[in-house]
Amino acid sequence: MALSPKINRFTQPQPKQAPSRPIPVEFVTTLSKYLALRGRQLTVGSLSLGYIIATALDNAKAWAVRRMFWGRSSLYRSAFHVIVSIITVVAVLSGITNRLNISSSAETGGLDLESGILGRQDIFSQSGTAESIGAISEDEKDYPVYKHVVQRGETLSEVAEIYSIKVETIKWANSLTSETLKVGQVLRIPGIDGVFVKVKDGDTLEKIAERNKGNVFDIIDLNSNVLDRSNPVLSVGMELFIPNGIIPAPVVAVKPVTYVPPAPSNPGVGDPGGIDVAPGTFVHPLSTDPACGGWTWSRGFSAWHRGADLAKRGGCWINAAGSGTVITAGWGSAGQGYHVVIDHGGGIRTLYYHGSGAFNVSVGQQVKAGQKIMYMGCTGYCTGTHLHFEFRINNVKQNPEAYIRLR
Numbered sequence: 001m002a003l004s005p006k007i008n009r010f011t012q013p014q015p016k017q018a019p020s021r022p023i024p025v026e027f028v029t030t031l032s033k034y035l036a037l038r039g040r041q042l043t044v045g046s047l048s049l050g051y052i053i054a055t056a057l058d059n060a061k062a063w064a065v066r067r068m069f070w071g072r073s074s075l076y077r078s079a080f081h082v083i084v085s086i087i088t089v090v091a092v093l094s095g096i097t098n099r100l101n102i103s104s105s106a107e108t109g110g111l112d113l114e115s116g117i118l119g120r121q122d123i124f125s126q127s128g129t130a131e132s133i134g135a136i137s138e139d140e141k142d143y144p145v146y147k148h149v150v151q152r153g154e155t156l157s158e159v160a161e162i163y164s165i166k167v168e169t170i171k172w173a174n175s176l177t178s179e180t181l182k183v184g185q186v187l188r189i190p191g192i193d194g195v196f197v198k199v200k201d202g203d204t205l206e207k208i209a210e211r212n213k214g215n216v217f218d219i220i221d222l223n224s225n226v227l228d229r230s231n232p233v234l235s236v237g238m239e240l241f242i243p244n245g246i247i248p249a250p251v252v253a254v255k256p257v258t259y260v261p262p263a264p265s266n267p268g269v270g271d272p273g274g275i276d277v278a279p280g281t282f283v284h285p286l287s288t289d290p291a292c293g294g295w296t297w298s299r300g301f302s303a304w305h306r307g308a309d310l311a312k313r314g315g316c317w318i319n320a321a322g323s324g325t326v327i328t329a330g331w332g333s334a335g336q337g338y339h340v341v342i343d344h345g346g347g348i349r350t351l352y353y354h355g356s357g358a359f360n361v362s363v364g365q366q367v368k369a370g371q372k373i374m375y376m377g378c379t380g381y382c383t384g385t386h387l388h389f390e391f392r393i394n395n396v397k398q399n400p401e402a403y404i405r406l407r
Contacts, residue, residue: 142222143241144191150181159187168303169193172247177302178399195245199238214242249304272360273319274368279345281369282322282404285310285352285389288370292316297407298386301399307351308400311386315376317360318387320367321350321404329359329374336388337380340373349395353388354380 021029064079148159156179160167167179172195173188181187190196197212209216220232223240227233273288286292295316298309320342327349328341338355356377361367378385391400400406 142224143243146189146191148187148189150183150185150187152183154181155179156181159189163189163191165190165193168246169195171303172196177300178402180402190241192243194241194243195247197240197242197245197247199234199236199240201236203234203236205232205234208240208242211248212242212245213248214245218243272372274371277323277369279323280348282350283319283369284404284406285319285321285350285387286312286316288319289317289372298384301401306397307353307388307390308406309386309388310406311384312376313385315356315385317372318352318355318374318376320361320369320371320373321389321391322348322369324350324367326361326363326365326367326373329361329363332380335381337382338374338377339380342367342373347394349392350400351390351392353390354378354382354386 146163148163150159156167156170156176159181160170170176170187170189171179173190194214195212197208199208205216205219208214209219219240219242220227220229222243226238226240275283277283286295292312295310295312298311299305300308318340322342322344324342324344326340327343328339330338332339332353336351336353338357338359339351339353340355340359340361341349341351343349352374354377355374357379358375358377359373360375361371361373367373376385376387382388389400389406391398391403
């Protein structure tokens with residue numbers, strides 16, 4: 001039988017091509033197969049690892065049990081002792097940390113103002129009865145003290161606001177008699193309100209605390225750099241800081257004058273004097289009269305003395321510090337004695353206290369600067385012949401030296 005020439009018996013049949021699918025479908029299908037494969041591998045691996053661990057633990061348990069029985073419980077006792085020891089150590093350490101409340105501090109020399117606790121806060125502080133664990137230099141203060149250099153335009157109230165303390169604290173710490181600051185002036189600024197005091201002869205902690213409105217225990221606690229807490233002995237000249245303390249106003253023994261003497265005749269008024277000055281211009285209330293030569297400065301303006309005292313043995317004529325209208329010329333029952341008040345306009349008034357009773361002006365009279373108004377004496381609350389001179393703006397007492405050169 002003859003072969004057909006059209007048949008090629010050596011030709012391999014070609015495989016059928018799979019129909020092409022969109023790329024997203026192909027990607028999702030391939031990713032699903034990959035995740036399924038990895039899931040099966042992880043499952044088999046996890047089961048195998050779990051089996052190995054369970055077998056190892058079971059073998060370890062069987063070995064431990066055999067050892068306990070074979071060794072007549074020696075392993076059991078040893079294991080029990082180890083476990084009890086571990087539990088004991090953990091409990092002890094936990095109790096100590098809770099008891100001590102150990103904490104780290106970035107600043108070892110100051111007060112923890114947020115805690116409200118006055119006293120030394122060391123590197124390690126303890127909430128129990130013991131004072132501290134860490135040591136601090138005995139010379140280190142228990143409160144911060146800063147040095148502030150006054151900048152141009154700064155006021156005392158602004159400086160006090162920076163350090164969150166009272167204006168009086170800064171004034172007391174630097175013996176300031178006014179609130180006027182100078183550029184470049186160095187101020188000592190305690191970190192908390194209070195006052196520095198020097199120990200005087202005969203002082204005790206109780207006396208200092210009573211005089212400066214402090215507390216003995218706070219004084220000891222905040223001055224451990226100079227005081228031994230177990231035996232706080234004071235020495236003359238020692239400087240102590242009284243937290244929240246004050247410097248009391250000096251107590252002046254005065255005897256109020258209840259007898260009002262009759263007004264004497266004017267002792268040689270002569271020329272009443274007086275000069276024309278521009279509004280807001282003031283002169284010295286004594287130095288314009290030659291008869292007042294030799295007067296002395298007695299006391300200045302302060303938180304407890306709101307004026308200036310100028311003394312003259314035997315007295316002399318007091319002159320108006322500026323031009324204005326006399327609104328008071330007579331007796332004052334609140335300690336002024338015979339006194340004069342002059343209104344200079346613009347809310348400015350000057351006041352003159354403790355006259356002898358000899359007046360050269362009357363209420364409603366217009367006066368000039370330097371004109372004689374009243375003779376100096378010692379009436380009212382007074383301990384010696386002098387002029388108490390006050391300067392007020394809108395009835396607020398001002399330091400007269402800020403407006404008139406008095407010394």
